[in-house]
Amino acid sequence: MKQALARGAAWMILARWTLRLIGIVSTLVLARLLVPEDFGLVAMAMTVIALVELLSYVGIEMVLIKHPAPTRQHYNTAWTLSLCIAVSCAALTALAAHPAALFFNEPRLTAIMLVIAASWGLQSFENIGTVDFRRNLQFDKEFAYLTGKKLAGFVVTLVGAFLFRSYWALVAGLVASRITGIVLSYAMHPLRPRWCLRHWREMLSFTGAMLINGFLHFAGTRIPHAFTGRLMGAAPLGVYAIGEEIASLPITEVVDPIGRALFPGYSRLAHDLAALGDRVLQINAAVVAAALPACAGIALLAEPAVALALGDKWLAAIPVVQVLAISAGCAAMRSNSWAVYYSIGRPYLWTRQWLVKLAALAVSIWPLFGQFGLLGVAYSDLISTFAMLIVDVGTLLRTLRLSGRRYLGVLWRPVVATVLMAFAVHTTTIALSSQMAAPASAVGLASIVTAGIGVGVAVYGAALMLLWRLSGCPEAIEALLLRRAQRLFAFGQPRT
Secondary structure, three states: OHHHHHHHHHHHHHHHHHHHHHHHHHHHHHHHHOOHHHHHHHHHHHHHHHHHHHHHOOOHHHHHHHOOOOOHHHHHHHHHHHHHHHHHHHHHHHHHHHHHHHHHOOOOHHHHHHHHHHHHHHHOOOOHHHHHHHHOOOHHHHHHHHHHHHHHHHHHHHHHHHHHOOOHHHHHHHHHHHHHHHHHHHHHOOOOOOOOOOOHHHHOOOHHHHHHHHHHHHHHHHHHHHHHHHHHOHHHHHHHHHHHHHHOHHHHHHHHHHHHHHHHHHHHOOOOHHHHHHHHHHHHHHHHHHHHHHHHHHHHHHHHHHHHHOOHHHOOHHHHHHHHHHHHHHHHHHOOHHHHHHHOOOOHHHHHHHHHHHHHHHHHHHHHHHHHOHHHHHHHHHHHHHHHHHHHHHHHHHHHOOOHHHHHHHHHHHHHHHHHHHHHHHHHHHHHHHOOOOOOOHHHHHHHHHHHHHHHHHHHHHHHHHHHHHOOOOOOHHHHHHHHHHHHHHOOOOOO
16 A cells, blocks of 8 residues: 555656646746736636636545445446536536626626636536546556646647737637546546436535535635735736746645545545554655755745746746745645545544634735735735644644654654755855846856755755754655665666
């Protein structure tokens, strides 16, 4: 099971990195071809659509993954329910198009949302059999499926941007990705679902918790978008959305894909809390060791990186990236607790965390916006995410009967190594920047980013291994990395 989880996590990280590489190239090109207002328009539409999408958070796929032996009728029922829900969501999206345009005072939203609603209706016919890729830990197939969808959207978006220089390129890419998903789902899995409602009660067993948590997740992640779009307009929202996308890269590319792989494995350990607790500590340590220094690096190198990659029209996103990268670091520290709570059948524990985040967001966003403008919205997200972290750690330790000492024992080394890395990177960037004439050239910016990354990787790696040695070389993520490195360098060497 441990090896299966590791392989699954590796495949999902590879999938996310592949998808993100595609996404980064797409974002860099689109940022040059389009303007912040274009991204803001699509972000407005997706904020409203995310609210409608809450109705689809009923946990059907989770039931199939947790089920010990689902039958053909279980799959047919799951597909039928998913079809009904998706068609309903598409209809509601179409009905919400005009009111959304009035709310944001942006008439162009109506057409955007109608097109996306139509694609959602088509997506409802997607083959439910693809859930087997996760249920059976076939993450190589999941990788191919997700990558194929992303590639289709990538190609269509770039072609549309070159041809039309309009926000419609972003919409066209989304539609292409959904249509490709339908085709691939039937090409990659032999199941041909039929209409059936026999097991509908069983399929909806997670519905209450999923709907509540889905609504809280929407509120916690989309309120900043709705707030910014309503009070500041499409262009500032576009700046915030791009800043958020850059800052959250460690979460979307490391933490989230690992969580996608963990839920099936955690579900099989749900009967043994001691074993589950040990596995959670191992996974959390690995996640923090990978994601936390990445978050720190993004915050420290945001200024030269954004100026170099996106251009002058996106400079307003720099402070947003810096603040939200710290917020992402807090999110990385709590890792994938949701997978634990759902696997043991206690999803309401995750509800508490989102209630805390939402309360902190509601209390802080207005005064901080009044004081700092767009940056205040980012500060509010940071405060609410930190509050969520504090509550989540306590809940996780109580649920798995873990001591705070054990929890900190696996995390303190990555945290200290990240602090040392941050000091080294900051010192390096300050020294290089002081030697360059303002404004810095593209070559100068590239040299700062390259040097910062190089120093960061070297210092973090050295500090992490040194702290591990000083701790007595415990069996932890550092030991795993060392063994992998030894095998890598030994590969291909002649035997003696």
